[in-house]
Amino acid sequence: MGLTVGFDLDMTLIDPRPGMAAAMNALGVEAGLPLDGERFAANLGPPLDDALRGFEAPEERIPWLIDRFRALYPDVVVPVTVALPGAAEALRAVRAAGGHTIVVTGKYGPNAQLHVDALGFEVDEVIGELWSTRKAEALLDHEAQVYVGDHLGDIRGARAAGATAVAVATGPCTREELSAEGADVVFDSLTEFPEWFAARFAGQAA
Template structure:
């Protein structure tokens, strides 16, 4: 039903991963707490929740001396692949939206701050197969692959995702499944904010249109 309406060359939708496509909160918090605890630091879920989606090294540096951050990141990444993948689940509407984009003849691009090995492991676990996957990028740096792959929209739960979309000149779509609320997403440049991805399934034409002319 979508092929007659959408141009496959125009519909290229980028997604953030954590708290946009997948609910990874439990795994991230548990692994961060274990990594910090082995270094004598206690962090609560309330402290860690707002940090989800930001670069790992930056998050660890909030709790640890500089000379411990790299080793802690190595430990976290190893622990994540063992402990966190199985507790990660798709967020509501994620599969429906990805399937609708593919049914329309469009492409799905995942651009995440998470390291590539973890991104691939999470996607394989939840059964999502994007056309392009890029890891280790955050905020404005995500604009590079969005431009390179001619994305028409970028969907994310973090203010940094909205900044990336704005830098790339693509439609910025915020989703409130992460730690950032609608007001903050709009303030960061979101063209539209939804509560879950299912709301976007009937709006593929908007995602294919690119950024609004007035943006």
């Protein structure tokens, strides 16, 4: 197998914040709970059940809330989500060099796949519902040598898998926080990734 590079999804490859806020607010209205969509969208990364607990949703209602959010998602979130600058180019840079690309995300897998399809991203596989160090499971299974993400949890996942941790400061974490967590390199956006990848892994992907 050639070089495999893993990518996080939310705030790494895509910006789903407007739709995420709208879906969470709609869920709150439907459920009669004080769910704050804007705060949720500003802190994407951790699993949905953790976010709901942060809004003090009753524990016994969380399974239903998760199912309902996932049901709302395709029509509310996917149509208004956009690719972040450099996302498509970063994926193409790996594939053009003969490498493989995977998406490893904490998001529900079928909804993650909808984003990939809607935006025309060329990836070899989408693996969902893995967060922080659990992302190492998929990275190790695919022998990924690099993992790219925007959150401290992504850095932890990369390091747990022994992969090069590439961070982009496009999410809720600052450059300083990402560096302190152990990122090997931090970019302002994925527009910087292709040049770095070409220099770092020249001749290794094929």
